[in-house]
Amino acid sequence: MIAYMAQSWVSIKRINKFLNSEEIDPNNVTTHPSEYALSISNGTFTWGGEHVTLKNINLKVKKGNLTAVVGSVGSGKTSLISALLGEMEKLNGEVNIDGRAAYVPQQAWIQNATLMDNILFGKAFDKQLYNQVIDACALRADLAMLPGGDQTEIGEKGINLSGGQKQRVALARAVYSESDIYLFDDPLSAVDSHVGKHIFDNVIGETGMLKGKTKLLVTHAVVYLPKVDEIYVVINGEITESGSYK
Numbered sequence: 001m002i003a004y005m006a007q008s009w010v011s012i013k014r015i016n017k018f019l020n021s022e023e024i025d026p027n028n029v030t031t032h033p034s035e036y037a038l039s040i041s042n043g044t045f046t047w048g049g050e051h052v053t054l055k056n057i058n059l060k061v062k063k064g065n066l067t068a069v070v071g072s073v074g075s076g077k078t079s080l081i082s083a084l085l086g087e088m089e090k091l092n093g094e095v096n097i098d099g100r101a102a103y104v105p106q107q108a109w110i111q112n113a114t115l116m117d118n119i120l121f122g123k124a125f126d127k128q129l130y131n132q133v134i135d136a137c138a139l140r141a142d143l144a145m146l147p148g149g150d151q152t153e154i155g156e157k158g159i160n161l162s163g164g165q166k167q168r169v170a171l172a173r174a175v176y177s178e179s180d181i182y183l184f185d186d187p188l189s190a191v192d193s194h195v196g197k198h199i200f201d202n203v204i205g206e207t208g209m210l211k212g213k214t215k216l217l218v219t220h221a222v223v224y225l226p227k228v229d230e231i232y233v234v235i236n237g238e239i240t241e242s243g244s245y246k
Contacts, residue, residue, distance in 0.1 A: 029086035034098045037063045037214035043093030045083045066215045071234035077218045099180030108170035110158030116150040136202040137172040163190040181214045
């Protein structure tokens with residue numbers, strides 16, 4: 001079940017809307033055992049009002065696969081992840097997640113706590129796993145530059161970290177959670193190409209730390225698409241095609 005979210009699964013801007021909404025059904029997402037880790041069948045979703053944001057959504061992500069979601073800005077890629085997390089109002093269809101899910105949003109969510117606490121997020125400290133995560137997420141050099149290393153107190157909303165550092169801390173938190181399913185909303189957009197390649201190779205890709213895990217990756221980086229198992233194309237709130245890179 002979605003028992004532990006390594007990330008706040010909604011952006012700060014949407015939290016109040018999500019918690020205060022009487023229209024959101026907590027049963028939007030089921031957690032039944034399935035051959036697919038993630039699935040949406042004939043789904044239609046809205047953020048409220050009369051406007052339909054996603055329509056005719058059919059998506060099935062096999063367990064252990066790396067699946068990419070691509071499309072232009074505003075096409076509905078982030079909304080698709082929100083629908084999987086139960087954040088959107090579901091007008092019809094079925095959504096199911098089979099496993100514990102971790103979510104890395106576009107805007108990294110950072111606690112006012114030490115960098116280490118931001119990564120552990122209440123989970124017990126495992127030195128070997130922790131160091132492996134630090135290296136895989138390219139944070140080792142950053143720790144050396146921070147005045148207190150991983151014990152440096154991170155200010156409200158990560159004010160003393162760069163955008164790329166915040167994104168890598170958020171990614172490290174998700175990886176450290178050792179979840180079954182990972183939802184990545186363009187996690188490499190805030191880092192340069194060199195660091196992005198390091199993270200893809202060491203975290204997301206077939207030889208990375210999340211090898212064997214189910215991963216749904218929203219991305220604009222075409223260079224990674226030949227390395228994924230399946231691609232979904234989203235245009236104007238609809239999945240228009242899917243298949244391999246070829």
